[in-house]
Amino acid sequence: xxxxVLPGHVADAIAAGEVVERPASVLKELVENALDAGARRLxxxxxGAGRTLVRIADDGVGIPPEELELAFRRHAxxxxxxxxxxxxxxxxxxxxxxxxxxxxxxxxxxxSQGARIRxxxxxxxxxxxxxxxxxxxxxVRDLFAQTPGRLKFLKTETTETAACVKAxxxxxxxxxxxxxxVSVDGRSVxxxxxxxxxxxxxxxxxxxxxxxxxxxxxxxxxxGMVSEPRLSRGSRDAMLLAVNRRPITSRALGYALEECYLxxxxxxxxxxxxxxxxxxxxxxxxxxxxxxxxVRFTSERTLFGAVQxxxxxxxxxSRPYEVRPALASSEAAPAAARDLRHPFVxxxxxxxxxxxxxxxxxxxxxxxxxxxxxxSYLLAESEDGVVLIDQHAAHERVLYNRFLRQLxxxxxxxxxxxxxxxxxxxxxxxAAALEHGETLxxxxxxxxxxxxxxxxxxxxxxxxxPERLREAVLELCSLLAEGRPNDLRERLAASLSCHSAVRxxxxxxxxxxxxxLEELEVAExxxxxxHGRPTRLVLSWQELQRHFRxxx
Numbered sequence: 001x002x003x004x005v006l007p008g009h010v011a012d013a014i015a016a017g018e019v020v021e022r023p024a025s026v027l028k029e030l031v032e033n034a035l036d037a038g039a040r041r042l043x044x045x046x047x048g049a050g051r052t053l054v055r056i057a058d059d060g061v062g063i064p065p066e067e068l069e070l071a072f073r074r075h076a077x078x079x080x081x082x083x084x085x086x087x088x089x090x091x092x093x094x095x096x097x098x099x100x101x102x103x104x105x106x107x108x109x110x111x112s113q114g115a116r117i118r119x120x121x122x123x124x125x126x127x128x129x130x131x132x133x134x135x136x137x138x139x140v141r142d143l144f145a146q147t148p149g150r151l152k153f154l155k156t157e158t159t160e161t162a163a164c165v166k167a168x169x170x171x172x173x174x175x176x177x178x179x180x181x182v183s184v185d186g187r188s189v190x191x192x193x194x195x196x197x198x199x200x201x202x203x204x205x206x207x208x209x210x211x212x213x214x215x216x217x218x219x220x221x222x223x224g225m226v227s228e229p230r231l232s233r234g235s236r237d238a239m240l241l242a243v244n245r246r247p248i249t250s251r252a253l254g255y256a257l258e259e260c261y262l263x264x265x266x267x268x269x270x271x272x273x274x275x276x277x278x279x280x281x282x283x284x285x286x287x288x289x290x291x292x293x294x295v296r297f298t299s300e301r302t303l304f305g306a307v308q309x310x311x312x313x314x315x316x317x318s319r320p321y322e323v324r325p326a327l328a329s330s331e332a333a334p335a336a337a338r339d340l341r342h343p344f345v346x347x348x349x350x351x352x353x354x355x356x357x358x359x360x361x362x363x364x365x366x367x368x369x370x371x372x373x374x375x376s377y378l379l380a381e382s383e384d385g386v387v388l389i390d391q392h393a394a395h396e397r398v399l400y401n402r403f404l405r406q407l408x409x410x411x412x413x414x415x416x417x418x419x420x421x422x423x424x425x426x427x428x429x430x431a432a433a434l435e436h437g438e439t440l441x442x443x444x445x446x447x448x449x450x451x452x453x454x455x456x457x458x459x460x461x462x463x464x465x466p467e468r469l470r471e472a473v474l475e476l477c478s479l480l481a482e483g484r485p486n487d488l489r490e491r492l493a494a495s496l497s498c499h500s501a502v503r504x505x506x507x508x509x510x511x512x513x514x515x516x517l518e519e520l521e522v523a524e525x526x527x528x529x530x531h532g533r534p535t536r537l538v539l540s541w542q543e544l545q546r547h548f549r550x551x552x
Contacts, residue, residue, distance in 0.1 A: 020101050023050020024163035026140050031171050032092035034058035041179040049160035051143045059135040065115035074100040106143045112136040121146050158435050159483030165428040169205045173274045174245045176201035189427035207424035207453050219310035226311050227272040229264035238272040248295045256304045260311040367517040376504040378513050385540035393529035395501035398519045400530040403493035412444040414459035421457040429477035436480045464500040472499035494530040
């Protein structure tokens with residue numbers, strides 16, 4: 001095939017792929033344009049996961065009628081006039097590619113300052129007058145309709161919707177002085193007040209329960225909020241990092257944040273953060289990635305130190321967790337209370353399919369309980385020797401296997417709550433929970449929407465202590481909202497088993513110890529918990545004899 005210059009509409013569609021990867025990319029670019037225009041209120045509507053419609057109305061300065069068509073030409077911008085201007089970029093957008101890229105792969109209508117224009121595939125279809133209103137209204141319809149190959153690479157509707165909501169939430173957190181009203185398919189999911197109070201923005205976006213656990217950063221170089229160590233998540237998705245209110249991805253600065261929590265959070269747990277670095281525009285390069293996700297710094301080490309100083313100062317004096325003294329044996333809880341705290345004692349085994357035949361995966365034979373050590377470890381005797389069992393890890397393994405079976409088609413019966421539990425959560429997580437209602441039902445949960453950012457839990461699994469239902473639901477909602485279908489069942493089962501299992505410091509009576517050991521014996525892969533930690537330590541009879549120099 002001979003070399004030729006591509007037609008303009010083909011070149012535009014190819015270039016658009018660098019900027020517009022998915023519906024959330026469209027929302028991001030349009031929100032940035034509105035913020036650069038000085039908007040103090042944004043109304044965002046998403047339909048059909050953003051493929052059907054993304055509509056953004058703002059009250060910014062707007063676009064003059066004579067410049068409306070020019071705004072959709074590639075590299076047309078009001079933010080950069082010459083090369084030196086790139087060294088001091090203070091706006092979110094600057095390349096003049098966003099509107100052109102969106103118009104190249106969708107049907108776009110823009111209304112501003114009494115003028116209207118409609119484009120499809122980068123070509124102008126209509127021009128005309130419109131009712132004068134403050135700011136700009138942009139409607140993007142039928143995304144990728146003319147490039148069906150791109151549609152095949154989009155994820156599920158739930159995932160794409162969650163990505164759109166996440167993009168809006170990001171800017172609502174970074175711009176607390178701007179009011180955001182976001183709806184998805186007619187349902188309000190985010191409504192930030194625009195009061196300028198960062199905590200109010202966190203409350204509106206992530207929920208009041210999260211806002212109460214956030215600590216403010218008082219540094220001139222680093223502003224925002226970070227969570228108390230007792231509030232954490234199972235993934236890095238809740239860690240928002242920005243530079244000059246531009247959300248970025250930075251492995252080094254993310255590590256700087258995580259390092260501040262060493263010794264405060266368990267491995268695999270991450271803080272909730274809204275951290276914005278204030279940097280002179282000339283000291284960074286934002287023109288690295290087409291989507292402007294990556295930034296280069298002239299002195300990353302200096303920023304690394306600034307982040308750690310600010311976060312550690314905020315964490316000074318915080319209480320990582322509440323310490324509950326273990327009950328002395330003489331103060332053991334009454335049987336009824338223990339039954340509520342450790343429901344595995346009374347839960348009917350017939351409610352689940354028969355456990356697999358004992359495979360003796362650890363080679364320990366029949367475990368005979370001998371007692372409990374420090375209310376944390378079970379001591380048992382087997383044919384092979386003395387066995388010390390981590391009661392939390394062991395119970396996690398038992399429950400993990402049970403929850404996996406439930407998710408694989410044998411759902412658990414829900415245990416109705418005497419008083420429904422109201423849970424405040426990220427609106428995107430609430431939406432994900434409602435969409436995955438069948439998955440939650442398989443685990444024994446019954447939930448319903450209770451307004452934006454609110455869930456009402458009507459029933460929960462019998463294996464989960466009532467006082468831990470709230471945290472369990474929040475963690476499951478977070479996992480569902482991540483939109484990662486691979487190994488989702490395993491991650492849900494692991495999370496719920498961790499929240500439901502007995503803990504260190506929980507005193508178990510003889511019947512409870514025996515029941516746990518019986519269930520552990522028949523559990524598959526019983527030598528480790530779902531997270532890979534060992535469940536037991538075996539001291540063989542031969543080792544004991546050698547240690548005590550017994551030769552007979």
